[in-house]
Amino acid sequence: MAVQRFEDLIVWQKAQELAVIIYNDFHECKDFGFRDQIRKASVSVSNNIAEGFERSSNADFSKFLFYALGSNKLNLLAKGRADEIIEVTHEVSKLLYGLIKSMKTNASNS
Numbered sequence: 001m002a003v004q005r006f007e008d009l010i011v012w013q014k015a016q017e018l019a020v021i022i023y024n025d026f027h028e029c030k031d032f033g034f035r036d037q038i039r040k041a042s043v044s045v046s047n048n049i050a051e052g053f054e055r056s057s058n059a060d061f062s063k064f065l066f067y068a069l070g071s072n073k074l075n076l077l078a079k080g081r082a083d084e085i086i087e088v089t090h091e092v093s094k095l096l097y098g099l100i101k102s103m104k105t106n107a108s109n110s
Contacts (some may be wrong), residue, residue: 001032006049006050006053006054009049009053009099010095011044011049011051011092011095011096011098011099012050012053012108014088014091014095015045015046015049015059015068015072015092015093016046016081018042018045018046018088018089018092019039019042019043019045019046021042021044021084021085021088022038022039022042022085023039024034025085026038026039036092041071042071044067044068044071045068045071045072045092046068048064048065048067048068048069049064051079052065052067052068053063058103058107059108061078061102061103062100062104065099065100066100068092068096069093069096069097072084072089072092072093072096084092
């Protein structure tokens with residue numbers, strides 16, 4: 001059965017989890033420019049997945065998945081909790097690459 005809603009995609013759920021982590025961990029950051037940028041980047045991952053899902057073609061969806069990958073590169077963090085957050089970003093990246101690969105496979109089998 002094909003996924004009917006982007007909310008059912010594990011990668012979207014994990015990207016939402018990442019955004020919540022970022023919002024919670026950076027809510028007291030006094031570097032407002034950095035805080036706003038990292039928050040926007042974290043939310044952009046799930047937003048791009050959702051927007052691409054709603055597009056009319058797999059090619060468009062793939063394009064937005066690559067946008068999500070770009071937003072998922074959050075390498076500006078300090079050590080400690082950062083390792084856990086970076087691990088979540090790696091997990092989201094793997095899921096995005098897997099989804100892109102499966103869409104290419106399905107397109108070539110159609």
